[in-house]
Amino acid sequence: MLNIQKSKKMKTDVLVIGGSAAAISAATTGKSFYPDKEFLVLRMEEKVMVPCGIPYIFGTLESSDQNVAPDKGLLDAGIKIKIDEAISLDLEKKICKSADGTEIEFDKLVLATGSSPKVPAWLKGADLENAFTIPKNKVLIDQMLVNCDLRKKIVVLGGGFIGVEMADELNKRGKQAVTIVEIMPHILSLAFDPELSIRAEEILRERGVNVITNEGVKEILGENGKVTGVLLNNGDIIETDGVILSTGYQPNVGLAEKAGIRLNQHGSIKVNEYMRTEHLDVFAVGDCAEKFSFVTRTLKGIMLASTACAEGRIAGMNLYKLSVVRSFGGTIAIFSTSFGDVSFAAAGVTESLAKERGFDIVTGTFEGVDKHPATLPGTHKQLIKLIVARDSGILLGGEIIGGPSTGELVNLIGLAIENRMTVESIMTSQIGTHPLLTAAPTAYPLIKAAEIAAKKHISR
């Protein structure tokens, strides 16, 4: 007798495929706006990692258990969770098949399939033992953590945010040597102009991290299948028993592609301002979905949990009723990070990018302090650089070096960009100040930087 197993059937109004930031925000916002609909989150991971928290597992946090995104928000909202892999989609019948054989019928579909580490195809040695990419899967992270603890030295390839944070955290954990290798003239150059990136490099070096910039990697060297060093383009060899490849992520679009959903030229799922694909009932959000820049209006490859969440909320709100006031205007790309007690953050475009794209700009930079008077304990320097359109005075970007308030201060800049505020309207904004919490009202760096830029853009 043949062992014919009847396929299991499930039905939901809204199916969200994915488990991280974009999926969570699409599901919770959707459920909040359409409480009568059933929502099902289909994800591969038993426990979801807080994506931006991953580097901190290797230093500040003790284990990956401390970096689990809680399911409480989903469950409290009445959203169901199924742990399984989606393996195929039938968009005609609106059915998703999962690895355990279940057929899930849906009315609306949200793809939040995320991204995976990307390794340059030409890079020899990336498959050696002790050469790691940075996974988002808890089981893989736990394996990597055990292995990393056995390494004496680590070379991190790529000086973007994740690479820099990994390097600093591993250095904290007490390696013999941690080295960042960045091919661009400076680290973090996607978010910061050189004068700010240089400050970040100085701080990392003071903290004991080696920073090599303007230098490409030729090959990861090995013996007996294990990493022994990194050969640079200039011929130098960095001896190491561990390499971390922080060389970017690529969108997970296999499922979508197989189902015939259109991708853009960068291989991301094509979406409109409602985060809707070309299929009326299918939305895509987060790292797998197309991004374009709020400021430059060009396609971007930026992957950020915060952008993913904004997209998730927009999809969630538009699932059953499109609304022009709930559409997405492009990514502002708000970055922030912190090493030691110094924080770096940026929103919108850098001076370099603005010029490259053909904007006629002026800038304003002001350095002050983040408390007042500056004699108060725990006062940090606070530097703000603003990038402003010369003709209109509209804010296009901002960069900050500061203390613990930097993460919210950059959101202030982001909100000003989003509202297309001019430097003059920023100058006349009412900024609340307090000795222990902010700069002085008379020397608030955001306002002073706006003033400096305003003087340049206004012809008087």
Added chain:
Amino acid sequence: MLNIQKSKKMKTDVLVIGGSAAAISAATTGKSFYPDKEFLVLRMEEKVMVPCGIPYIFGTLESSDQNVAPDKGLLDAGIKIKIDEAISLDLEKKICKSADGTEIEFDKLVLATGSSPKVPAWLKGADLENAFTIPKNKVLIDQMLVNCDLRKKIVVLGGGFIGVEMADELNKRGKQAVTIVEIMPHILSLAFDPELSIRAEEILRERGVNVITNEGVKEILGENGKVTGVLLNNGDIIETDGVILSTGYQPNVGLAEKAGIRLNQHGSIKVNEYMRTEHLDVFAVGDCAEKFSFVTRTLKGIMLASTACAEGRIAGMNLYKLSVVRSFGGTIAIFSTSFGDVSFAAAGVTESLAKERGFDIVTGTFEGVDKHPATLPGTHKQLIKLIVARDSGILLGGEIIGGPSTGELVNLIGLAIENRMTVESIMTSQIGTHPLLTAAPTAYPLIKAAEIAAKKHISR
């Protein structure tokens, strides 16, 4: 022979009378926009105190020398300073006479004469020895500091921001007992709804400050001309050897009034949206100038250094050329403070005030944490309450309890109010997040509170 001293003469393009926040920002912004004009700041104090820093002289800081606002910004900009008291104004001849007999001729005048402590006329005992108001003058503060150090107990009358901060700082300095007496049902009730004020009261009590609310003061008791206690309306007597009257400030308008400049019904100098008085060449800014609410559009008595600075910048920019894009839309009243490691902040109207003024509102409250994952060291709870117009969804106010980022987070709320953002536009805003610096993107309290309010205001 008669001793006839010829009066000294001076001449300037712009005369700014006053030395604190409003004066500094009017002078520096004005000089920045009109660099060819001469600016003179005429002020009474040799050294200017950072106004909001004054309570911290009594605890965190060691002396008033650490709370001096630097003159560097003024001097570097080429602004002159004269230390003297303005005693009369002739607006016809555009001449200001100062106490040393100098006649200062000006083209434009900015009045930034500030405010002075106000004591209820009916309060018996306010003139006793060891009953203090909180001055802004360094010499008086130094005297008060010496005297306060000799007090064993202190009763602070008035639970506004300055009163609460003074009480907490004096408690830190190690008094036997520090007591706040507030006549309203709760402290800080101008800025916070009861559920937040109650949290502030709990924290102060945990820190050892006695907090008595809903209770008026009948009389300050004394013997031999010195304070011995405070008699409450309910008949209770609080024994004390020191009383601090934190019962508000009144605008310094004597000079303006004598010169025939029009005051409003609250005794503040009447100004328009360019901060101009009824005299074309005379502006008034800061505590001495009229305030009206951005949200309720009614006159207000609020005095804040941050509002004063915004007004100063507007006057500075409009001195020689009025510009509608550089006008003032009313005060948003952004408050923040901190005791222990908990910070409180508010912008716009409270729920109570909004209802009192006849707004039809909904609210959204969400409590999360200010880092993510919450297992990170130094994580604080973060509670946000938003007050929103029911029909339009426009944000009218926000209140926060949180950690060190609270001071900039409330500015984010302030900017959203100023841009008349709806809760839906806030929900779709891109908020940058980072594990060490902000809440999680999926549970960012500002967005979640907006979502909760949005659900109430939209009929679906």
